[in-house]
Amino acid sequence: MAAGVAAWLPFARAAAIGWMPVANCPMPLAPADKNKRQDELIVLNVSGRRFQTWRTTLERYPDTLLGSTEKEFFFNEDTKEYFFDRDPEVFRCVLNFYRTGKLHYPRYECISAYDDELAFYGILPEIIGDCCYEEYKDRKRENAERLMDDNDSENNQESMPSLSFRQTMWRAFENPHTSTLALVFYYVTGFFIAVSVITNVVETVPCGTVPGSKELPCGERYSVAFFCLDTACVMIFTVEYLLRLFAAPSRYRFIRSVMSIIDVVAIMPYYIGLVMTNNEDVSGAFVTLRVFRVFRIFKFSRHSQGLRILGYTLKSCASELGFLLFSLTMAIIIFATVMFYAEKGSSASKFTSIPASFWYTIVTMTTLGYGDMVPKTIAGKIFGSICSLSGVLVIALPVPVIVSNFSRIYHQNQRADKRRAQKKARLARIRVAKTGSSNAYLHSKRNGLLNEALELMGTPEEEHMGKTTSLIESQHHHLLHCLEKTTNHEFIDEQMFEQNCMESSMQNYPSTRSPSLSSHPGLTTTCCSRRSKKTTHLPNSNLPATRLRSMQELSTIHIQGSEQPSLTTSRSSLNLKADDGLRPNCKTSQITTAIISIPTPPALTPEGEGRPPPASPGSNTNVPAVASNVVKVSAL
Amino acid sequence: MNLEGLEMIAVLIVIVLFVKLLEQFGLIEAGLEDSVEDELEMATVRHRPEALELLEAQSKFTKKELQILYRGFKNECPSGVVNEDTFKEIYSQFFPQGDSTTYAHFLFNAFDTDHNGAVSFEDFIKGLSILLRGTVQEKLNWAFNLYDINKDGYITKEEMLDIMKAIYDMMGKCTYPVLKEDAPRQHVETFFQKMDKNKDGVVTIDEFIESCQKDENIMRSMQLFENVI
Numbered sequence: 082m083a084a085g086v087a088a089w090l091p092f093a094r095a096a097a098i099g100w101m102p103v104a105n106c107p108m109p110l111a112p113a114d115k116n117k118r119q120d121e122l123i124v125l126n127v128s129g130r131r132f133q134t135w136r137t138t139l140e141r142y143p144d145t146l147l148g149s150t151e152k153e154f155f156f157n158e159d160t161k162e163y164f165f166d167r168d169p170e171v172f173r174c175v176l177n178f179y180r181t182g183k184l185h186y187p188r189y190e191c192i193s194a195y196d197d198e199l200a201f202y203g204i205l206p207e208i209i210g211d212c213c214y215e216e217y218k219d220r221k222r223e224n225a226e227r228l229m230d231d232n233d234s235e236n237n238q239e240s241m242p243s244l245s246f247r248q249t250m251w252r253a254f255e256n257p258h259t260s261t262l263a264l265v266f267y268y269v270t271g272f273f274i275a276v277s278v279i280t281n282v283v284e285t286v287p288c289g290t291v292p293g294s295k296e297l298p299c300g301e302r303y304s305v306a307f308f309c310l311d312t313a314c315v316m317i318f319t320v321e322y323l324l325r326l327f328a329a330p331s332r333y334r335f336i337r338s339v340m341s342i343i344d345v346v347a348i349m350p351y352y353i354g355l356v357m358t359n360n361e362d363v364s365g366a367f368v369t370l371r372v373f374r375v376f377r378i379f380k381f382s383r384h385s386q387g388l389r390i391l392g393y394t395l396k397s398c399a400s401e402l403g404f405l406l407f408s409l410t411m412a413i414i415i416f417a418t419v420m421f422y423a424e425k426g427s428s429a430s431k432f433t434s435i436p437a438s439f440w441y442t443i444v445t446m447t448t449l450g451y452g453d454m455v456p457k458t459i460a461g462k463i464f465g466s467i468c469s470l471s472g473v474l475v476i477a478l479p480v481p482v483i484v485s486n487f488s489r490i491y492h493q494n495q496r497a498d499k500r501r502a503q504k505k506a507r508l509a510r511i512r513v514a515k516t517g518s519s520n521a522y523l524h525s526k527r528n529g530l531l532n533e534a535l536e537l538m539g540t541p542e543e544e545h546m547g548k549t550t551s552l553i554e555s556q557h558h559h560l561l562h563c564l565e566k567t568t569n570h571e572f573i574d575e576q577m578f579e580q581n582c583m584e585s586s587m588q589n590y591p592s593t594r595s596p597s598l599s600s601h602p603g604l605t606t607t608c609c610s611r612r613s614k615k616t617t618h619l620p621n622s623n624l625p626a627t628r629l630r631s632m633q634e635l636s637t638i639h640i641q642g643s644e645q646p647s648l649t650t651s652r653s654s655l656n657l658k659a660d661d662g663l664r665p666n667c668k669t670s671q672i673t674t675a676i677i678s679i680p681t682p683p684a685l686t687p688e689g690e691g692r693p694p695p696a697s698p699g700s701n702t703n704v705p706a707v708a709s710n711v712v713k714v715s716a717l
Numbered sequence: 718m719n720l721e722g723l724e725m726i727a728v729l730i731v732i733v734l735f736v737k738l739l740e741q742f743g744l745i746e747a748g749l750e751d752s753v754e755d756e757l758e759m760a761t762v763r764h765r766p767e768a769l770e771l772l773e774a775q776s777k778f779t780k781k782e783l784q785i786l787y788r789g790f791k792n793e794c795p796s797g798v799v800n801e802d803t804f805k806e807i808y809s810q811f812f813p814q815g816d817s818t819t820y821a822h823f824l825f826n827a828f829d830t831d832h833n834g835a836v837s838f839e840d841f842i843k844g845l846s847i848l849l850r851g852t853v854q855e856k857l858n859w860a861f862n863l864y865d866i867n868k869d870g871y872i873t874k875e876e877m878l879d880i881m882k883a884i885y886d887m888m889g890k891c892t893y894p895v896l897k898e899d900a901p902r903q904h905v906e907t908f909f910q911k912m913d914k915n916k917d918g919v920v921t922i923d924e925f926i927e928s929c930q931k932d933e934n935i936m937r938s939m940q941l942f943e944n945v946i
Contacts, residue, residue: 095848101938140908463727
């Protein structure tokens with residue numbers, strides 16, 4: 082029941098008195114109206130803008146935030162008003178919904194901002210009024226497509242290390258830019274498609290006369306050569322088709338897809354031709370089959386995005402095309418009939434029957450005007466001119482719809498490409514921001530440690546080197562510090578880590594098992610005893626004189642990504658490294674200073690595997706959350 | 718023969734097209750004069766109710782109650798009057814299962830005392846005042862007025878049957894026990910047996926009031942909606 086008419090409920094109940102004299106049984110008791118409050122004004126303060134409304138207005142929709150007791154959480158005792166720290170513009174629409182019962186969607190508003198606000202106030206977007214619903218849905222669909230595009234391109238760029246051979250093959254087929262082999266394959270198939278199409282065309286060109294017979298088309302003159310070419314192409318296509326079939330994740334779906342049908346249709350005529358040669362009866366059909374060879378040109382649509390867009394557009398405009406066809410058919414029949422009867426009397430008229438007039442009508446309506454059939458009577462001429470005028474109109478009407486569809490899809494594709502390019506820039510910026518904040522942490526730590534060191538040494542010269550950090554920053558740094566203590570590892574920055582990796586790996590490589598600990602002065606001291614024990618293992622370890630220097634020897638910062646199954650390999654190598662030095666443990670955090678190190682390329686794992694992982698559970702980089710989208714490989 | 722006919726048709730078509738073209742250029746004033754009428758209809762009827770004090774004096778509501786009532790009324794009908802379609806729409810919101818349009822029609826006629834096709838706020842208040850704050854006599858009077866469709870002072874069986882069918886329509890199909898075809902008719906028979914004292918096939922206002930006053934159920938149910946506002 083629309084809450085707007087709740088105001089009329091008293092009227093409906095009053096009108097029920099009309100049933101009373103008719104009723105035979107006694108009526109149920111009316112519900113008591115407990116605590117009948119007087120209607121009061123409540124003040125809603127949304128980011129400074131004050132809205133006022135009756136309490137009953139808000140209570141019309143009791144399952145939303147404002148209509149239920151949930152708004153009491155926002156009640157400000159001092160000012161006796163409800164304070165919401167949200168956008169006042171959208172709140173206007175929300176409040177109007179309570180007042181009028183219709184939710185409107187303002188056009189200037191961003192769709193996701195609006196959705197967020199609606200979600201906050203507990204209002205379902207489905208109740209947007211008809212006036213604005215279409216606009217809302219369109220914008221939402223656009224947005225979803227946009228996000229989907231982003232996700233798709235993201236997925237494409239993820240490097241999934243452990244794919245089966247079949248999956249790699251499929252990816253190679255679908256996206257030729259993934260590896261050089263795929264690219265080669267792509268170009269080879271494209272070349273052969275072109276060759277095949279050109280041979281089909283050239284076959285029919287008259288090729289000069291063999292003495293003693295009439296002019297022959299090239300196909301018959303050099304039939305062997307053409308046959309060999311054809312065979313080669315078909316073999317390539319067959320191999321390609323079988324490979325695709327093998328690699329497809331869902332064979333059944335692949336077989337039903339359009340491209341595979343085109344493939345099959347392209348190669349079938351050849352095989353059928355092989356099977357049924359020299360049979361006079363079916364040679365007519367055989368000739369027909371050769372026509373199907375031209376379908377090979379459709380295989381180019383895998384190579385051309387534009388073709389795919391065109392095909393997709395036509396598919397999505399199916400209804401408009403259907404309408405165009407239907408209206409054209411109607412018009413053709415009408416005008417053909419009229420022209421036939423108009424021209425019936427004229428002598429030697431070409432309009433021998435109504436179907437014969439179809440040709441005239443079609444040619445006229447599409448403004449072709451071949452001139453092989455022309456009306457001779459006056460009536461015929463008049464109707465003929467009306468026919469051509471209406472033809473122009475009928476055809477011109479649905480075409481813009483198709484054009485606009487094509488334009489929309491095409492621009493979407495352009496947008497996707499643009500976004501991909503922008504995304505790189507965006508990611509780079511994000512990375513910079515992340516390293517910025519992680520550097521802030523390390524910097525503050527350095528300063529803090531330095532302060533401690535200075536204090537220890539008893540030289541409280543410089544008071545606070547670090548800049549005054551805000552409360553939130555200091556709390557954040559404290560949090561990270563606690564994490565370090567928990568895992569007995571420390572955060573370090575990129576270069577030092579890389580350096581570490583490089584040195585350790587270089588020294589590891591020649592020697593079999595013994596990690597070159599010498600190259601790792603990079604142990605930041607922590608107060609963890611285990612850590613210090615490890616440091617004593619290092620033959621060359623010079624306990625860093627200053628912690629500052631130690632900080633400089635760590636390396637590699639990575640940015641969090643999704644979980645990687647490659648952890649096992651990295652774990653062992655990480656264990657390896659743990660001996661050598663510090664493996665900063667990384668934990669992902671949304672905010673940033675998450676630093677991970679998945680140090681090594683698999684090259685190191687052979688070395689690492691043999692080693693018994695040295696005690697440190699602290700070195701457990703078993704953070705399951707650890708994974709890196711971007712694996713920085715130290716130069717090996 | 719055919720040819721000549723077709724030729725004439727063709728020429729006619731050309732002439733018609735030509736005339737239409739001239740109309741487009743405004744050289745020929747054709748077309749019906751209905752544009753002005755359309756404009757008049759488009760202007761919404763705006764009705765302002767009488768002053769608050771006057772209404773307060775005329776009805777048995779307090780000022781505050783009138784305020785609340787008017788706010789609800791104006792919200793739903795910004796133009797100040799309810800026409801029958803809006804009335805039906807509003808009423809049908811309360812009875813989603815059945816078809817309440819017929820009963821709403823009768824109700825509308827009962828509220829629209831001056832029979833001008835629209836219920837203004839005054840009519841609304843007048844009706845509500847009787848129903849919610851009136852004496853039992855007044856309420857019964859109002860009910861009789863509702864049942865008496867042609868307002869001739871008698872309730873015939875046909876009128877009652879219409880009313881009864883309208884009421885049963887509001888129930889819809891899904892009832893328990895299943896609604897039988899002749900349920901309204903039977904109900905009318907019961908009603909007439911109770912009300913029609915002199916068995917003359919019609920119920921007059923006096924018979925009606927008298928019979929109702931004797932029936933305890935009816936008396937009690939009349940008080941049911943006292944505290945609706």
